[in-house]
Amino acid sequence: MEGQNNNSKLKAIIVILAILLAGSLAYMWKMSSDAKTTQTTLVTEKESVMKDLEALKATYDQAIAENTSMSDELIAEREKVVKLMAELEKSKGDVAALSKYRAQYRELEGKMKNLMVEVETLKKENAGLVVERDSTVKALGEQKKFNDTLVIQNENLAKTVEKGSQLTVMNLRTQAVKERSSGKLVETERARRVDKLKVCFTVAENKIAKSGEKTYYVQVIDPKNNVLGDKQTVNFGDQTLTYSFTTTTNYENKAVDVCELLAGKDFEKGAYFVNIFDKNELVSKTSFTLK
Known part of the structure; x- marks a missing residue:
């Protein structure tokens, strides 16, 4: 057990x-x-x-x-x-x-x-500034274009005024004359009788031109291509001008007639050429013939 x-x-x-x-x-x-x-x-x-x-x-x-x-x-x-x-x-x-x-x-x-x-x-905010800047740039660009247009217009106007203010020489005419003892001048075409050349022209009226004394250079060239008279030379930049005489008139924006006598002797027969210069710019010309 x-x-x-x-x-x-x-x-x-x-x-x-x-x-x-x-x-x-x-x-x-x-x-x-x-x-x-x-x-x-x-x-x-x-x-x-x-x-x-x-x-x-x-x-x-x-x-x-x-x-x-x-x-x-x-x-x-x-x-x-x-x-x-x-x-x-x-x-x-x-x-x-x-x-x-x-x-x-x-x-x-x-x-x-x-x-x-x-x-x-x-x-x-930057996006807003970019939009504002772009708008400003665009506005400035448009203003610049407008200003450029004004500059061009002003330049054109200035050129127009300058061109319009230039004096016009017209009615250029030359007479071959014989001076009598009385002082009277008789026109002639005969070379042997000529002792003076009478050069006349008109400075036209111009209301916008500058008034005051105005000098013109007169050049007379004979048949042999000789410059008659003083034969003085003057330089205008790189250009040289030989002239017969100068004439100065007091210009008051109204038409004025100018006449000068160029004395000489032994004038040749043939064609003569007369040129009027405003400084170096030819403003009028004519010709005549002596027999």
């Missing part, structure tokens, strides 16, 4: 130990499973925080690329994100650390949102 009791006790102990072993194994399996689940969750959370930080950095990169006046501030905030990403990469990924990184991410995200609002406001 005593042996049977001992066997029964031994069996009971074995059963208890088996139950305890099974419980321990079950507990250990559960702990291992929970640890794996926790580790997987921590890895997933770490990857999630890293992706959020990468997205945050990409947002800053895009905003910085737009090169606004806030670029320096945006760069500083991006560097904070980059630093936090480096710290997260090195971390072991425990619950406390991930909670800290998640909290820092939210803080950086809030700052980013505020900065993006400022960036958008600044972009709108």
Whole structure:
């Protein structure tokens, strides 16, 4: 009987130990499973925080690329994100650390949102300034065109006034004459009788011309191409004029007749040419013939 009791006790102990072993194994399996689940969750959370930080950095990169006046501030905030990403990469990924990184991410995200609002406001203001600048440039361009047109018109008007203010010499006529002892001049066509040439012309009326003394250069050329009279020369820039005589009249914007006598002797037979110059500009010409 005593042996049977001992066997029964031994069996009971074995059963208890088996139950305890099974419980321990079950507990250990559960702990291992929970640890794996926790580790997987921590890895997933770490990857999630890293992706959020990468997205945050990409947002800053895009905003910085737009090169606004806030670029320096945006760069500083991006560097904070980059630093936090480096710290997260090195971390072991425990619950406390991930909670800290998640909290820092939210803080950086809030700052980013505020900065993006400022960036958008600044972009709108810049867009308005660009439109205003373009309008100003356009207006200035139109004003320049208008001014250029006025300059051209004024230049043309000045040329017109200058041209209109030039004096006109007309009715140029030359007489070959013989002066009698009484002083009377008798017109003749005979070369041997001529001792003077009478050159007359009219300066026409011009209300816009400049009044005052006006000098003309008279050039008389004989049949042998000689300049008669004084044969003086005058330079006008790179041009030289040889003239017979000059005549000066006081011009007062009204028509005025001018007559001068050119004395000579031994006049040749043939064609003579008479030219009137206003400085170096030929303003009138005529010819006559002596027999």
